Amino acid sequence: MFNKEIESMPKKKMKELQLERLKWSVNHAYNNVPFYKKKFDAAGFHPDQLKSLDDMKRIPFLTKQDMRDNYPYGLFAVPLNKVVRVHASSGTTGNATVVGYTKSDVEVFSEVVARCLVAYGVNENDVIQNAYGYGLFTGGLGLHYGAEKLGALTVPISGGNTPRQIMLFKDFGTTVLCATSSYALNIADYIETKMPDFKIESTKLRVGVFGAEPWSEAMRTEIEKRLKIDAYDIYGLSEVIGPGVSCECSEKSGLHVHEDHFYVEIIDPDTGEVLPEGTKGEIVYTSLTKEAFPGIRYRSRDISMLYHDNCSCGRTLVKMEKVSGRTDDMLIIRGVNVFPSQIETVLMAIEGTEPHYQIIVDRKGSMDDIEVMVEVNEKVFSDELKALNNLSKNIADRFRSVLGITAKVTLVESQTIPRSEGKAVRVIDKRKSD
C-alpha cells in the first residue's frame, strides 16, 4: 500500500475522519462559492446542521448542468491566483465543464493515483508508458503525476501513434501501459495485423491500467490474453478529481474508493433517495479535501454499488462495483432498458468478434429502431455470404435472447467505426434530435 495508515484504516475511524473533513469541505463551499450558499439556503440547509454523515442527505445535489451554468470559474472556491491547473471536459453537448486545482489539490491527485498504481503491483522500478492523452483531459497529467509521485520512470508518450507505442515497449523496456481499454485493443489489433513477427512476449509489459470509459469483464479477458498482461481498472471523473477516485487491487473485483478524499453515496436516480450498501444506483461524490473546486454531492450518473468485503488485499476502503453504465447511457428500446456495456458483453461472447461496435438508435414512425454496427475482422470474415449471414443472424439472435431487444446487425468494414484515443463513442441516439 502507498498509504497504509489510510488504506487499511478501521471503518469507524474512517467515518470519523470523513465527518471532520466533510464539515470543513461543506463550509468551504458555502462560504466561498455564492452558488452553493444560494443553493443550500434555498434548500433550508446550513453547514452547521451537519452533525453526522447521515445529515448529508439534506444537502442538495450538484449536477453537470450546474457546472455548465457556472462556466468557467463560477464554482471555484479560491482566488484564481491560488489555482495552479485547470482541466476541462470536451463540451460537445454544451459548455465545457471546467475544474481547477490548487497545489495541494494536485498533491492529493498525485497521491491517489500513486495508491492505485501500488494496488496494481506497480512500484518505483517500473517503466510506465502513459498513453492517455495529455491536455485538458485529466487522464494524461493525472497518471503522469501519480507515476512520478510513486517514483517510477514515466514515459509521457500520450495517445496515438501506435507504431511508436509498440516500438517504445521494446526500446524503453516498458512494464506498465496506461490507456483507455479501447486503445489497448487497438494496439493489440495493430500488432496482430501489421507486425506478424512482433512477439508481445518479447517485451517486459506486465500491467495495464485502463480507465476513462466503462469496459466489461469480457474485454479484460481479451486484453489480458492478447497483450499478455494483468489489466486493472482505474476509475475517476474530472468533476471529482480525475482518474484515481477508485482502483482495483490484486483481486480484480470491485474498486476501492479513496474515501478519505471522496465521500461516496449511492442514490436512486429517480427519487434522489440514498440507498443502503449493496444496492445498485447512481454514485454521488462529495470532495473532502479539495480546495479549488469543491464538489458537494455531485451526481456522477455512473451506476454502481458500494460494499465492504474484507478484501484479501488488506485495504479497508469501501469498494464500488465496476461501473456498468451511466444513467444517461441507458437506452430504452421499446421499453427495454439496455446499456451499451451489455451489448459489448454479448458481442465478446461470440467467437472472433471484437468490441469495435457502434449503436445507432432511431425512431421509425412510432417505433424505436436499433442498429448495431459490428466490424468484420479476418477472424470472422468468410468468402461465403451464408457464413456472414449466419454471423449477423447469430449476433441478432443473442441480442434477442440475452437482452430482449430486436436489433438490426450491420456488418461493416474493419477500422471504419471511429476509434478513440480518448473515449469511444458507442451510441448515436438520433431520437434525441427530434
Add this chain to the structure above:
Amino acid sequence: MNVTQLSVFISNKPGHLQKALKALADENVNIVTLIISETSDYGILRMIVDDSERGLKALRENNITCSVNDVLALEIDDRPGSLFNALDAFAKKNLNIEYMYAFTEKRDGRAVMIFRFEDIEAAKNALADSGYNIVRKIDLTGEKK
C-alpha cells in the same frame, strides 16, 4: 487445378470498392478475373490476381479485411452443354457448389470456370471419376502469349 483466390469484405456504399482496387493498383497487382456477391449492406469481392501473395500483403497493409482460399479452376470446351456435363460430375457425388464464376476471356476456344467447394479434394476426385483431366495446368494469368 487449385487456384488461390482473394476475398475482400466491402461495405455496399459508393467508393468503397475503390479502396481495395487502389491498394492492388498501387502495388501493381493485376486482377485476372473477379466476381462480387452482395447484400444490401455489404458485398464480397472475390478475385484471382496475378500475384496473390503481393495482393494479400497490399490489402492487409491498407487495413482491408480479406481472406485467402483455394478454389478449383476447370477448363471446359466453350460449347453448349459442357458446363452442364461438368456440373453433373459434382451432382453425382452430391457435392454442393458454394459459388462459381467464369473467366471472361476464352482461352484457345476453351472456357475456364472457377468453383468454390467446401471440400476441394472431393470435387477434384468427382471430376477425375467423370473422366476430366484435373492435373492439367491452366495458364490463368495468360498475358504472355
